[in-house]
Amino acid sequence: MTTTPAPAYAPAGGPAVTTWSWHEGSFMSTAEARVPLTTQALxxxxGVFEGIRAYVLPGGRELAVFRLDDHYRRFLRSCRLLRIDLPYDADDLARATVELLRRNATAADTYIRPLGYKLSMLAGTRPGxxxxxxxxxxxxxTFLMGHYAPPxxxxxxxxxxxxxxxxxxxxxAKVCGGYVNSALALDEARAAGLDDAILCNERGQVAEATTxxxxxxSGNRLVTPAATADILExxxxxxxxxxxxxxxxxxEVRDVQRSELLVADEVFLTGTGLGIAPVVELAGRPIGDGTPGPVTRLLSERYTALVRGExxxxxxxxxxxxxNPAPAPHLTEETL
Ligand SMILES: Cc1ncc(COP(=O)(O)O)c(C=O)c1O
Incomplete structure (x- = not known):
């Protein structure tokens, strides 16, 4: 059996999971939060999820969560599409998240993972x-997670x-089951020794990368596929x-053909996890001169300064x- 080696820049041991989670309306130890085997989403x-980031601000005594309200608004739209009806609005979820960060009290860049899911059939529901x-x-x-794109x-x-x-x-919507598509595409790319993959949609136009x-x-102009290209916005x-x-x-926001990426001066990916990350090689060809370009670098610097409160x-x-001054001790996947 062969296994695909993890890329060299992956954090050793994976991200650390924080001590506290918020689970079905209560704060509880992450080690004790459980879902039944019969959970429909499993x-x-x-299920639907979000990925949100909190960054340590200069001085190290404060975190800043980036676009918390926008993430929860998208989360609730995703919930609506799957008929996940929660007794919370975006403000309630934001408040719970802030309290969770406060309880975990970690002065480290943190990834926040809300998950809404279908749990179990109510009495009288026909199986299906x-x-x-x-x-x-x-x-x-929440997980402790720093920058992970290869430098x-x-x-x-x-x-x-x-x-x-x-x-x-x-x-x-960020539907859990839909991420099988991303997982297969990322697995294929990594098996070929690459970092990520760009997927085209059924019309053969560029859609997006795995996450x-x-x-x-090109010159001083950016172009990105439109919402109608089957992307997550x-x-x-x-x-x-x-x-x-x-x-x-x-x-410009419009259809993008794959050959347009191959001849672009620069290509970059954007996501909560990755931030703004230059693509230096695509389909075996260098993008531009094969190094991160000036526009990507400039946008990436401004993005970093923005999320870090600078x-x-x-x-x-x-x-x-x-x-708080005293952080809770953290858990690793082995201790969970
Ligand atoms: C499929 C997909 N596309 C795009 C993105 C980037 O979205 P965002 O910038 O909101 O993190 C993500 C990340 O959540 C994703 O999973």
Missing amino acids: QYGT VGLAGVSDAVSVS GGLRCAVSSWRRPADGVLPVR ANVFAV GITRDTVRELAGDIGLAC LDDDRGWLTRVPL
């Missing part, structure tokens, strides 16, 4: 994969897997469009969380 992928008549649940867990830029494949069309599953959106740069993608506007770069937060995108 069996059919009928239906969404109605199934109870709903929600949890939020010299990403080497990407154009995947042999296609991004599913919205008529197959609702791609504008990030795609931009190309990324919050980082939206942030980049705003940052580009701030520095006078035009951004630029004015004119748009109110940062939720500041003061930390």
Whole structure:
């Protein structure tokens, strides 16, 4: 049996899980939070999730959660598509998240993972994969996770897997089951010794990477696929469009052909996890001169400064969380 080696830049031992989670309305030890084996989402992928980041601010005594409200609004839209009906609104979920960060009290960059899911059939529900008549649940867990993109830029494949069309599953929602597509595409890329893959949609146009959106740069102009290209409308993608506007770069949102990426001056990916990460090689060819380009570097620097509270937060995108002096001890996957 062969296993694909983890890329050299992956953090050893994986991300550390924090002590506390928020599970079905209560704060509890992450080690004790459990879901039943019969959980419908576990069996059919009928859950939705978000990925949110909190960054340590200069001085190390405060975290800033980036675009918390926008993430929870998207989360609740994803819930709606799967008929996951939670007794919380975006403000309630944001408050629970801030309290969770405060309890874990970690002065480290943190990844926040809300999960809404179909739990179990209510009395009188006929067996089947239906969404109605199934109870709903929600949890939020957090991991310590720093920057993980390879420093010299990403080497990407154009995947042999296609991004599913919205008529197959609702791609504008972060539906757990839909991520089988991302997992297969990432696995294929890694088996070929690459970092990530860009997927085309059923029309053969560029859609996005496995967990990030795609931009190309030609001269002073950015271009990124439209929402109708079967993408997840990324919050980082939206942030980049705003940052580009701030520095006078035009951004076209339209169909993008794969050959347009191959001849672009620069290509970069955007996502909450990755941040803004240059693609230096695609389908075995260098992008530009094969090194991170100036526009990507500039946007990436501004993005980093913004999320770390070093630029004015004119748009109110940062939720500041003061930390207590004594952090809770953290768990590893082995201790869970
Ligand atoms: C499929 C997919 N596309 C794009 C993104 C980027 O979205 P965001 O910038 O909101 O993290 C993600 C990450 O959540 C994703 O999973």
